[in-house]
Each structure stands twice: as C-alpha cells, then as structure tokens.
Amino acid sequence: MKVIGINGSSRKDGNTAILIEKVFEELKKQGVETELIQLFNKEIKSCKGCFACKGNKKCVIGNDDFNECFNKIVDADGIILGSPVYSADISSKMKAFIERAGVIVATNPGMLKYKVGASVVAVRRGGGMTAVDTLNHFLLNKEVIVVGSTYWNMAYGKDIGDVLDDEEGILNMKNLGQNMAYIIRKIRYTK
DSSP: OEEEEEEOOSSTTOHHHHHHHHHHHHHHHTTOEEEEEEGGGOOOOOOOOOOTTTTTSSOSOOSSSHHHHHHHHHHSSEEEEEEEOBTTBOOHHHHHHHHHHHHHHHHSTTTTTTOEEEEEEEESSSOHHHHHHHHHHHHHHTTOEEOOOSSOSEEEOSSTTGGGGOHHHHHHHHHHHHHHHHHHHHHHTTO
16 A cells, blocks of 8 residues: 655645655554655646547656656555645646646546545645645546545645644644545455
C-alpha cells in the first residue's frame, strides 16, 4: 500500500509539505508507505490541449517532469494533492499538474478508479475553500474515492511552520491520515 503526496508549493518543505507529512505520519503508523513529490523544483508545463494522450496513457510533452510524477500517482493506492493558496486558489504548478493529469485520465478512463484521495491546503487567510474545491473536483471527476475528516482539510499559517500552531488544522490532518489508511485497507482487501 502506497500513498503519493504531490506538494504544489513553490517553497520546499513549507507549510503545505508540513501538512502532508502530518497525514503521512498517520498513514505510516498503519503500514502505508508514503512518498512526497515537491513541485518547487520540477518543471511542469501547461497542457497544450492536443489530446494526443488518448490511448497513450501519458502526456506527449516529454521534456519536463510531469510524466514521472503522474506515473507515480497512477501506480499508487492513494493520492494526496496539496497546495498553498495563491490568489484565492491553488498554485500555478499544481493547476498545470492537475490539468494535464485530468486530460490524460479523461481520454483514458479508469486510470485512477478506486484510488483513495484527499486534498490538503495551507492558507494564510482567504481562498482556502476554493483551493480545496479545486483539488477535490479533480479527484471526484477522475473516479477517486475522496476521504474527509472532521473539518475542511486546511490549516492556517503564513511563514514556514506557522501551520503547526493551528491545533485544529493539525488534528484534522491526523484524522485524515487515519481515515485514508482505513479506506485504503478496505479497498485493497476487497479487490
């Protein structure tokens, strides 16, 4: 059992990575392997809308880091999409990633079917719900089983580490990890 976390932040090991790691801590306790992919140093170009991915199950843009990251979520049991809030929505790198992934999966249905997914958002003040919705819309539209928690999957903070002071947000991440591990085990052992 493995969960891939995609961190769409422009900052390495920032608040979004901290939140994903809090979810990972709970997954690891349940025997789920985890891997964090941080997009800050990856080149993810925009989708060209060429639909050449139909039947190929990969993007034809081959001179960036997208296909390597995408293949990891295809091979995983679970997906965590994480983003800070920039201009009241997700980061541009995360947007490019889910747009390209979305076209591949739309033209090759079933690639993410029955995977377990969750979105995680680090927010300074406003736009958190919009960012959660954007990430969840991708997951829901691609046949991913979306896991929830006791509240929205976000925590508040500006500077790196500030999200650790959002006690409710951190507890929510831990609960999210527990719920995700439970659902992954249920699905894995009933296939």
